[in-house]
Amino acid sequence: MAPRATPTKRQRAGPRSPKSLAESLPADVGLPRYPRLSSTPRSTRLRWSQAFIPTLRDDPADAGAVSHRLLVRAGYIRQLMAGAYSMLPLGFRVREKIMRIIREEIEAIGGQELLLPALHPRDLWEQTGRAEAMADILYTLSDGRGQDLVLGPTHEEIFTTIAKELTSYKQLPQLWYQIQTKFRDEPRPKSGLLRVREFTMKDSYSFDVDAAGLDEQFDNHHRAYTRIFERMGMPALPVQASSGAMGGSESIEFIVQSPAGEDDIAHCPAGDYTANLERATSRLAEVQDDPGPDKPEMFPTPGVRTIEDLVAFEGGAPADRQLKTLVLVLDDKPTLVMLRGDHDLQEQKLRDGIGALEVRPAQPEEIKELMGAGAGSLGAVGVDQLPILADEALRGRRNMVTGANRDDHHLRGVDVERDIAVTRWLDLRAVAAGEPCPVCGEPLEVFRGIEVGHIFKQGTKYSEALGATVQDADGESVNLVMGAYGIGVERNLAACVEANHDDLGIVWPISVAPYEVVITVVTMDDEGAVDAAEALYLGLIDAGVDVLIDDRAERAGVKFADAELIGIPYRITVGPKGLADGIVEVTDRRSLQSENVPVDEVVATVVDRVVTARV
RNA sequence: CGGGGUGUAGCGCAGCUCGGUUAGCGCAUCUGCUUUGGGAGCAGAGGGUCGCAGGUUCGAAUCCUGCCACCCCGACCA
Numbered sequence A: 001m002a003p004r005a006t007p008t009k010r011q012r013a014g015p016r017s018p019k020s021l022a023e024s025l026p027a028d029v030g031l032p033r034y035p036r037l038s039s040t041p042r043s044t045r046l047r048w049s050q051a052f053i054p055t056l057r058d059d060p061a062d063a064g065a066v067s068h069r070l071l072v073r074a075g076y077i078r079q080l081m082a083g084a085y086s087m088l089p090l091g092f093r094v095r096e097k098i099m100r101i102i103r104e105e106i107e108a109i110g111g112q113e114l115l116l117p118a119l120h121p122r123d124l125w126e127q128t129g130r131a132e133a134m135a136d137i138l139y140t141l142s143d144g145r146g147q148d149l150v151l152g153p154t155h156e157e158i159f160t161t162i163a164k165e166l167t168s169y170k171q172l173p174q175l176w177y178q179i180q181t182k183f184r185d186e187p188r189p190k191s192g193l194l195r196v197r198e199f200t201m202k203d204s205y206s207f208d209v210d211a212a213g214l215d216e217q218f219d220n221h222h223r224a225y226t227r228i229f230e231r232m233g234m235p236a237l238p239v240q241a242s243s244g245a246m247g248g249s250e251s252i253e254f255i256v257q258s259p260a261g262e263d264d265i266a267h268c269p270a271g272d273y274t275a276n277l278e279r280a281t282s283r284l285a286e287v288q289d290d291p292g293p294d295k296p297e298m299f300p301t302p303g304v305r306t307i308e309d310l311v312a313f314e315g316g317a318p319a320d321r322q323l324k325t326l327v328l329v330l331d332d333k334p335t336l337v338m339l340r341g342d343h344d345l346q347e348q349k350l351r352d353g354i355g356a357l358e359v360r361p362a363q364p365e366e367i368k369e370l371m372g373a374g375a376g377s378l379g380a381v382g383v384d385q386l387p388i389l390a391d392e393a394l395r396g397r398r399n400m401v402t403g404a405n406r407d408d409h410h411l412r413g414v415d416v417e418r419d420i421a422v423t424r425w426l427d428l429r430a431v432a433a434g435e436p437c438p439v440c441g442e443p444l445e446v447f448r449g450i451e452v453g454h455i456f457k458q459g460t461k462y463s464e465a466l467g468a469t470v471q472d473a474d475g476e477s478v479n480l481v482m483g484a485y486g487i488g489v490e491r492n493l494a495a496c497v498e499a500n501h502d503d504l505g506i507v508w509p510i511s512v513a514p515y516e517v518v519i520t521v522v523t524m525d526d527e528g529a530v531d532a533a534e535a536l537y538l539g540l541i542d543a544g545v546d547v548l549i550d551d552r553a554e555r556a557g558v559k560f561a562d563a564e565l566i567g568i569p570y571r572i573t574v575g576p577k578g579l580a581d582g583i584v585e586v587t588d589r590r591s592l593q594s595e596n597v598p599v600d601e602v603v604a605t606v607v608d609r610v611v612t613a614r615v
Numbered sequence B: 001c002g003g004g005g006u007g008u009a010g011c012g013c014a015g016c017u018c019g020g021u022u023a024g025c026g027c028a029u030c031u032g033c034u035u036u037g038g039g040a041g042c043a044g045a046g047g048g049u050c051g052c053a054g055g056u057u058c059g060a061a062u063c064c065u066g067c068c069a070c071c072c073c074g075a076c077c078a
Helices: A009-013 A018-024 A066-073 A089-108 A122-127 A156-163 A211-231 A307-312 A347-354 A364-371 A461-466 A489-499 A527-542 A556-566 A576-580 A599-613
Strands: A077-081 A084-087 A119-121 A139-142 A148-151 A174-183 A198-208 A237-240 A250-257 A263-267 A274-276 A297-300 A323-330 A333-340 A359-361 A388-391 A400-403 A409-414 A424-426 A445-459 A469-471 A477-479 A481-488 A517-521 A547-550 A570-574 A583-588 A594-598
Touching: A066 A077, A066 A489, A084 A089, A089 A174, A089 A198, A089 A211, A089 A489, A119 A122, A122 A148, A122 A156, A122 A461, A156 A174, A156 A198, A156 A461, A156 A481, A198 A211, A198 A489, A211 A237, A211 A250, A211 A445, A211 A481, A237 A263, A250 A263, A250 A489, A323 A347, A323 A364, A323 A400, A347 A359, A347 A388, A347 A424, A445 A461, A445 A489, A461 A481, A481 A489, A517 A527, A517 A556, A527 A547, A527 A570, A527 A576, A527 A599, A547 A556, A556 A570, A570 A576, A570 A599, A576 A583, A583 A599, A594 A599
Parallel strands: A237 A274, A333 A388, A388 A424, A517 A547, A517 A570
Antiparallel strands: A077 A084, A119 A148, A139 A148, A174 A198, A198 A481, A237 A250, A250 A445, A263 A274, A263 A445, A297 A409, A323 A333, A323 A359, A400 A409, A445 A481, A469 A477, A570 A583, A583 A594
16 A cells, blocks of 8 residues: 655755745746635645555455445545544545534534543443443443443433533523544444444534423524535435434434445435334325134145245235234343234334334244244234234234144134234334335335434433433423434545545545645646646645645656545646646546636636635 | 455465465565656566464475454344
8 A cells, every 4th residue: 555655856855845945936926815715724735745645556355335445545544443444644634624514513503512531430321221221332441440431432421411510491502512532332343434433423412491492402403414414515314213222202314325324214206205214104005804704714724934935825815914923032021023914024113112122033942932833823813921012004904814823824814903912003014115105105215325413302311310400490400301413423424425426536525625626747847837836836825725736756647546536626737738828727526627727817716616616 | 143255565466275495476665767648668676473373294375273353244233
């Protein structure tokens, strides 16, 4: 992975060092002056020849996701171990710009920045029950005194602890945030920056005296997040989501469509419904059942083990007339779960619906012992010793077919409500692509996406557990009503690449590009080209543009390819040919369109374009 | 956690089945010359605990045992 960045002969020799070059410029370069625009202040004068930008000619062998491949190849990141990445200078700059956008937008809705420790006493996590609930991802350690510690995977506990100093409703609302490192022992880190074990997160927490206040802060975040992702050049869809272990009443996640993502999203093309499959619903066609017999009838079904077997079996039934019976162990409690034969269980719905932490299928031996038959012949008819959870789609269904709890036998004529002692009705089935939108009936599409942000209404879960209260206007002590709002910084960086690249490399939106402009000096051996390029460089720096000058003693082709790979939005190509006619070339990275611009106008032209493109 | 795969120079790989000189190739790097507007050519050079540990053997990158790491699929995942 050797960097191509090497000092040129001239620089090693000395006379072309940045300082002496600047001094050597004619006094009347005559470039217009612009007010300094907001820009990353550091390293503005670092030249490519000295920059650590270790680009690779070949793709890394073990990178699957596009963003992973490009970020490694273009010299933005390097892996230290599974799920832990170093940010190289280019990656660092992009990360800084993303954090700046996030800060601006959270400050704009009243956020106050703080910084909390990453190291927490385990006690605090015991108090909210999450030491257990999140045990599998929690990094735990102990110090020299034997105190148990955890590395924070999120910071509700700590923010709430600080919020205990709030005493009056008059101090509310409060909106606190930090940008800080999180640690999560992901069982399977993957896809480069998309799923890691150590990462930076912007997490904000809102504190209000009532639900109305929370609603307002939640909506504020919804708007702020929309702006953040727009500014980053990523179309992100707000999606109804499961709150999972975070708890709370409502949550919306923001999803960038990408095959590298891990979430499946049901989306109505008409635009009026978008939901994570973990909680998506659809409108199902009504099914008309024949009355059927007065009571279930057993019939032999030799060799029938699956729904499909029974569809094909003489005297069987189509899948939507079958009852699928699953034996699951929910937090050590065996439970029957019933779905229509052609429906799949959405496990997160089950978790959310009954508040279970651990869900696993029962072992074959357990099933045999509980039900008296193997998994291919199960049914809920006559079962009274186990809880029975039934999917809503089975309500009112009659004359169904299901297993008889006797191997190689099934029951027909089952009336769900008459014959089965359903403990609870729940929405448990996974929506499939093509099913009708619950709002308008259009067929839903299902796609994969990356979760780039998630906002939660948490209510009083944490304030209750930790005793964070204020007095309201009536002098009553009430629990703080909380919301929590997260954005993963590096994951956003990767998602941005997923959404902005082509065959040649990354195509950064100007708002987060490590440099806004690269000046490519075609030949370092042509003094005229070098001098002109350096003059443009200084002019753009003066104008507050983030500009990189490619002063390497490389061939033009190498410089062009690298500029495209690392994805700088504008390239100014300076070479003797053009200069003979008084022009340089300005190339737009996204369209790859070039145009000739007179040398003495190019700073103004490019500054204008950059400023317009900044958001 | 289950299944599969891979560890040899900065990166990408061959060599291993069938043990035997100083362990190779491409890219990258360094030196020189030539070249120079789309990943140059020639000549020369540097760079390796062959993932780790143990074992078998006169001799191990190669065979055996154990361990570790990384990748992919699944499970899992605020």
